[in-house]
Amino acid sequence: MSVAAIYSGGTLDVNLTNSREELWKFAQATSAGTLNIWAPPSGSCVHITTLIVSCSGANAIALNFSNSTLCYLDFNEKNAVPISMPFELCGGINEVLRASISSAGTVSITAVGHESGD
DSSP states (O other): OEEEEEEOSSEEEEEEESSSOEEEEEEEESSSEEEEEEOOOTTOEEEEEEEEEEESSSEEEEEEETTEEEEEEEESSSEEEEEEEEEEEEOOTTOOEEEEEOSSSOEEEEEEEEEEOO
16 A cells, blocks of 8 residues: 655645555635535546544534535534445535535544546
């Protein structure tokens, strides 16, 4: 297994390579609004197997692919939640994984999965 990490300001991309390339995408926000977590290459879709969500205080977060909401997370205090999927969540071709954040404060989200053309 090989590991490569690239930091480009707002995101940290970590690639762990094995028989199927698993990608780790990290995104962080400090204000309310929309946070892009994972934008697939043109003509590809994202397959999510694990999410790790943390926040510095009370916050409501909606995770979605484009306009389709996957789930709502309502935090009443500082917390971190690992979400292991019993199945892959798949976005459509060119759909971006996003979080809608309701309050100011630090929100960190790590998505683990892979990209494919189907």
